[in-house]
Amino acid sequence: MSPDPFALTCPRPLVPDTVQMAHGGGGRLMKELIEGVFLPALGADPQGLHDSAVVEAGGGRLAFTTDGFVVHPRRFPGGDLGELAVYGTVNDLAMAGARPLALAAAFILEEGLPLDELAGLVASMKAAADRCGVRIVTGDTKVVDRGKGDGAFITTTGLGLVPAGVEVHPRRVRPGDAVLVTGDLGRHGIAVMSVREGLAFETPIASDCGPVHHLAAALLEAGLDVHCLRDPTRGGLASVLNEIAAAAGVAIEAREDDLPVDEAVATACEILGLDPLYVACEGRMVAFLPEAQAARALDLLRAHPEGAGAAVVGRVLDGPAGRVTLRTSLGTARLLDLLSGEQLPRIC
Amino acid sequence: MSPDPFALTCPRPLVPDTVQMAHGGGGRLMKELIEGVFLPALGADPQGLHDSAVVEAGGGRLAFTTDGFVVHPRRFPGGDLGELAVYGTVNDLAMAGARPLALAAAFILEEGLPLDELAGLVASMKAAADRCGVRIVTGDTKVVDRGKGDGAFITTTGLGLVPAGVEVHPRRVRPGDAVLVTGDLGRHGIAVMSVREGLAFETPIASDCGPVHHLAAALLEAGLDVHCLRDPTRGGLASVLNEIAAAAGVAIEAREDDLPVDEAVATACEILGLDPLYVACEGRMVAFLPEAQAARALDLLRAHPEGAGAAVVGRVLDGPAGRVTLRTSLGTARLLDLLSGEQLPRIC
Numbered sequence: 001m002s003p004d005p006f007a008l009t010c011p012r013p014l015v016p017d018t019v020q021m022a023h024g025g026g027g028r029l030m031k032e033l034i035e036g037v038f039l040p041a042l043g044a045d046p047q048g049l050h051d052s053a054v055v056e057a058g059g060g061r062l063a064f065t066t067d068g069f070v071v072h073p074r075r076f077p078g079g080d081l082g083e084l085a086v087y088g089t090v091n092d093l094a095m096a097g098a099r100p101l102a103l104a105a106a107f108i109l110e111e112g113l114p115l116d117e118l119a120g121l122v123a124s125m126k127a128a129a130d131r132c133g134v135r136i137v138t139g140d141t142k143v144v145d146r147g148k149g150d151g152a153f154i155t156t157t158g159l160g161l162v163p164a165g166v167e168v169h170p171r172r173v174r175p176g177d178a179v180l181v182t183g184d185l186g187r188h189g190i191a192v193m194s195v196r197e198g199l200a201f202e203t204p205i206a207s208d209c210g211p212v213h214h215l216a217a218a219l220l221e222a223g224l225d226v227h228c229l230r231d232p233t234r235g236g237l238a239s240v241l242n243e244i245a246a247a248a249g250v251a252i253e254a255r256e257d258d259l260p261v262d263e264a265v266a267t268a269c270e271i272l273g274l275d276p277l278y279v280a281c282e283g284r285m286v287a288f289l290p291e292a293q294a295a296r297a298l299d300l301l302r303a304h305p306e307g308a309g310a311a312v313v314g315r316v317l318d319g320p321a322g323r324v325t326l327r328t329s330l331g332t333a334r335l336l337d338l339l340s341g342e343q344l345p346r347i348c
Numbered sequence: 349m350s351p352d353p354f355a356l357t358c359p360r361p362l363v364p365d366t367v368q369m370a371h372g373g374g375g376r377l378m379k380e381l382i383e384g385v386f387l388p389a390l391g392a393d394p395q396g397l398h399d400s401a402v403v404e405a406g407g408g409r410l411a412f413t414t415d416g417f418v419v420h421p422r423r424f425p426g427g428d429l430g431e432l433a434v435y436g437t438v439n440d441l442a443m444a445g446a447r448p449l450a451l452a453a454a455f456i457l458e459e460g461l462p463l464d465e466l467a468g469l470v471a472s473m474k475a476a477a478d479r480c481g482v483r484i485v486t487g488d489t490k491v492v493d494r495g496k497g498d499g500a501f502i503t504t505t506g507l508g509l510v511p512a513g514v515e516v517h518p519r520r521v522r523p524g525d526a527v528l529v530t531g532d533l534g535r536h537g538i539a540v541m542s543v544r545e546g547l548a549f550e551t552p553i554a555s556d557c558g559p560v561h562h563l564a565a566a567l568l569e570a571g572l573d574v575h576c577l578r579d580p581t582r583g584g585l586a587s588v589l590n591e592i593a594a595a596a597g598v599a600i601e602a603r604e605d606d607l608p609v610d611e612a613v614a615t616a617c618e619i620l621g622l623d624p625l626y627v628a629c630e631g632r633m634v635a636f637l638p639e640a641q642a643a644r645a646l647d648l649l650r651a652h653p654e655g656a657g658a659a660v661v662g663r664v665l666d667g668p669a670g671r672v673t674l675r676t677s678l679g680t681a682r683l684l685d686l687l688s689g690e691q692l693p694r695i696c
Contacts, residue, residue: 019461024491033489037463041470042477042484053486055450057509060405066452066505068490102403104414106503108456113367115385122389129390136390138401140503141381142416143372144694148498155454155488157414157505161405346492 022341026235026280029341052096054162063098063160065089070153072346074121076192078206081154082124084282087211088233088348089158090132094213095229095285097168097220098160100134105156107141110149121152132211134158166220170247172227177316178294179252180287182215182301183208183309184260185237186279190268192347199271205264210283215307218300219287228288231281233348238277238336240286241314241324249321254314254336256328277326278339280347291315372694374583374628375687400444402510411446411508413437418501420694422469425539426554429502430472432630432696435559436581437506438480442561443577443633445516445568446508448482453504455489458497469500480559482506514568518595520575525664526642527600528635530563530649531556531657532608533585534627538616540695547619553612558631563655566648567635576636579629581696586625586684588634589662589672597669602662602684604676625674626687628695639663 022029052065067088074081086103093100105125109118129136136156191207193199212231219226228248232240237259241252254277261269261276269276283306289297294312301307324336370377400413415436422429434451441448453473457466477484484504539555541547560579567574576596580588585607589600602625609617609624617624631654637645642660649655672684 017463019457019459019463019466019491021459021491021493023457024489030489033463037467038470038487038489041467042474042487053450053452055485055507057405057408057410057449057507059407062405062410062507064450064452064505064507065486066454066503067488068454068456068503070456070490070492072492072496101405102401102412104401104412104505106414106416106505108416108418108501108503109367109371111367111369115365115367115381118367119385119389122386126390137403138413139386139390140415141372141378141386142418142501142694142696143367143369144418144420144498144501145369147495148420150492150496153456153490153492153501155414155416155456155503155505157452157454157503159403159405159410159412159507346490348490 021345025341025345026239027339027341031338052092052098054096061162063093063096063162065092066155066157067092068153068155069348070346071192071348072150073195074151076195076207077204078191079209080121080124081152082121083128084209084348085154085156086125086128086132087209087282089156090134091212091231093158093160094216095231096162097166097216098162100132100213101159101161102137103129103134103156103158105136105139105154108149108153109141109143110151111143111146113151118152132213168226168229170228170244173244173248173250173288173316175250175316175318176291177227177288178291178312179254179314179316180294180297181237181260181311181313182212182285182307184262185281185284186261186265186269186276188282189279189344189347190265193272193344194268201264201268203264205268208281208283210306212283212285212306215285215301215304218304219297222300224289224293224297226287226289230286232284232286233280233282235339236278236280237286239338241336242338245324246322251317251319251323252314253317254326256326258311258313260309260311277336279344282348288316369693370688374587377688379686400440400446402444409510411441411444411510413440414503414505415440416501416503417696418694419540419696420498421543422499424543424555425552427557428469428472429500430469431476432557433502433504434473434476434480435557435630436696437504438482439560439579441506441508442564443579444510445514445564446510448480448561449507449509450485451477451482451504451506453484453487453502456497456501457489457491458499459491459494461499466500480561516574516577518576518592521592521596521598521636521664523598523664523666524639525575525636526639526660527662527664528642528645529585529608529659529661530560530633530655532610533629533632534609534613534617534624536630537627537692537695538613541620541692542616549612549616551612553616556629556631558654560631560633560654563633563649563652566652567645570648572637572641572645574635574637578634580632580634581628581630583687584626584628585634587686589684590686593672594670599665599667599671600662601665602674604674606659606661608657608659625684627692630696636664
C-alpha cells in the first residue's frame with residue numbers, strides 16, 4: 001500500500017484539564033474522553049463500542065442503551081426535547097437490530113420550570129412512544145436549584161430484544177459494502193441552530209426528528225445481510241463514517257454528488273460556515289450492506305415516507321484503515337476527518 | 349371502623365405552577381407531580397409503582413429501573429456521587445427481588461468540571477460495580493454550558509433478572525407482616541447535610557451509602573416469604589411506610605423504641621430540627637414479611653456486616669388504609685404523614 005497522502009495533516013489538539021463543550025460534541029475530544037477516561041476506568045473494551053450494548057439474558061439477547069438529552073432550546077421546528085428523548089433512544093436500539101421492549105425516563109428539572117411546559121414535554125414523549133409501539137415503564141425525577149440546571153434534562157434508557165440471527169455490528173462492515181442513508185442530511189442541527197441564533201429563513205427548516213426503527217426492521221425482515229446500522233446524530237454522517245472505518249479497519253469513500261442535502265439546509269450551512277456532513281440528524285439511518293443488495297434496500301426504504309429520500313452515498317474500501325474520503329463533484333478527493341468537537345453544541 | 353382521629357389534620361398545600369425543590373423530595377409534592385403530571389400523560393398505572401418496573405422478555409422477567417443522581421456536594425463522608433449512582437440503582441433492582449445483570453450510565457457534565465474529578469467519580473463507579481458483581485455496559489456523555497448544570501449529574505439505569513418464583517411487590521404486604529430495617533436510619537442525609545452546612549461534629553457522621561442486594565438475596569434464597577422490599581432513600585423510612593400503606597391498603601405502626609438511630613445522628617437531627625425518620629438512607633433496606641419469619645430474617649441479615657444493625661421496627665395492621673403511626677416511648681401514638689417536600693434537597 002502506498003503511504004497515506006493525508007497522514008500528518010491533523011495535529012492533535014492540546015488536551016485540556018477541564019470538561020469542554022467539545023467533549024460532548026461527538027468529535028475527537030469526545031473520543032479522547034471516552035477512550036481516555038471512561039473506558040479504562042470502567043474496564044470496558046473500546047472495540048465493543050456500539051449504539052447499544054447487547055446483554056445475554058435467559059437465552060435471548062437484549063439491547064440496552066442510554067442517552068441524556070439536553071437540547072437547547074427545548075422546542076424547535078419539527079420537534080421538542082420530549083420526542084427527541086424517545087426517538088433518540090428507540091433509534092439507538094434499532095441500530096443494534098433490536099425491537100424496542102420498554103423505555104425508562106429520568107428527569108433532572110431546574111427549580112422554576114413551568115409545570116405546564118413539563119406536562120407538554122411528557123405528552124410529547126407519550127405520543128412519540130405510542131408511534132414507536134413502546135411504553136415508558138419506569139422513571140425518576142430530581143430537582144436542582146435554580147441556576148444549577150437548565151429547565152429540563154431527560155435521560156432515556158431503552159431495552160430491546162435482538163431477534164435470533166440478527167448480527168448488526170461495526171466489525172461486520174467489509175470492503176465492497178455500500179453505504180446508504182435514509183434521507184437528507186443536517187436538518188436537525190440546522191433547525192435547532194436557526195432558533196438559537198434567531199435566524200429566519202424564507203422557508204423554516206424543520207428537524208428530521210423521528211423514528212427509524214421501522215426502516216431498520218424493513219431491511220432486516222426482508223432478509224438482507226445488513227452488516228451495520230448507525231444513526232448520524234452528534235457529529236453527523238462524517239463522524240459515523242469515521243467511527244465505522246476505525247472500528248472495522250476499512251476505508252470509506254463518500255460521493256459528494258450522491259449525498260442528499262436539502263437546498264435550504266445547504267444555504268443555511270453556507271451562511272453559518274458549517275459543513276452539512278458534520279451536522280446532526282435525528283431521524284436518519286446509515287446502513288452498510290453488500291453492494292449487490294443496495295438496490296433492493298433502496299426500494300424497501302423508499303416504501304416508507306421516512307425513507308423516501310434514501311440514497312446510496314458511498315462504498316467501503318480495503319484501506320487505509322480508518323480513512324474516510326469524499327469524492328467531490330470535481331473528481332478530487334478530500335479527507336473527512338473527525339472534528340475536534342462539534343460545530344453545534346447541545347443539539348440533542 | 350371508628351372515624352380516623354387523624355383525619356383533617358393535614359391541609360393540602362396550594363399547588364404551585366412551577367417546579368419546586370420539594371417536587372424532588374420524595375414527599376407529597378413529588379407524589380402529586382408523579383400522579384398529576386407523569387402518570388396521566390404516560391398512560392401508566394399508579395398502582396403499578398415500584399422501585400423497578402418488571403418487563404416480561406423471552407420467557408424471563410427483567411427488572412428495569414432508572415435514577416438520576418444530583419447529590420451536592422459530590423463527595424461526602426462515606427461516599428461520593430459515583431458510588432451512590434451505582435449502589436442506588438443496584439439497590440432498586442434488588443428491591444424488586446432481582447439480581448443485577450448490567451448497568452448503563454449517562455453523564456451530564458458542566459463545562460469546566462476538572463477532568464481529574466471526573467476520572468475519580470468514574471473510578472468510584474467501577475469499584476462500586478465490582479463490589480456488586482455487575483458491569484457498566486453502556487453510557488452517554490453530554491456537556492452543558494457553564495452555569496447551566498452543576499458539575500456532574502449521573503443517571504444510572506439497571507437491568508436485572510427476577511428469579512422464578514420471586515414475587516416482591518407492595519400489593520403483597522398484608523396485616524400481620526413484620527416491618528424490618530437492616531440498620532440504623534438517617535446517616536446518609538445527615539452526612540451530606542453536615543458537609544453542606546459546614547457542621548463539624550465531634551465524630552464525623554459517615555453516610556451508609558452501600559449495597560443491599562446481598563441482604564435481599566439472603567432473605568429470598570433462604571426461602572422466606574418476602575412480601576415487599578424497599579430502600580428508604582428520599583423521604584426516609586416514614587415515606588416508605590406511607591407509600592406501602594397506601595399501595596397495599598393497610599395501616600402500619602412503627603415503634604419508636606425499636607427504631608435504630610445512631611446517637612450522633614439523633615443529636616445532629618436535634619440541632620438541625622430534623623426528624624430522622626424522614627432523613628434518607630442510601631444503604632438500608634426495609635423488608636415486609638410474615639411476623640412468624642421475622643426472627644429467622646433477623647438472623648440472616650445480621651450475618652452480614654451491612655445487616656449487623658437489623659431490627660424489627662413495626663407491624664402491618666388491618667387499617668385505616670394508608671395510615672402510618674408511630675407508637676412513642678410514652679405509649680402515645682402520633683401520625684407519620686408524608687411531608688410536603690423533603691427537609692434535605694439534593695441528597696441523592
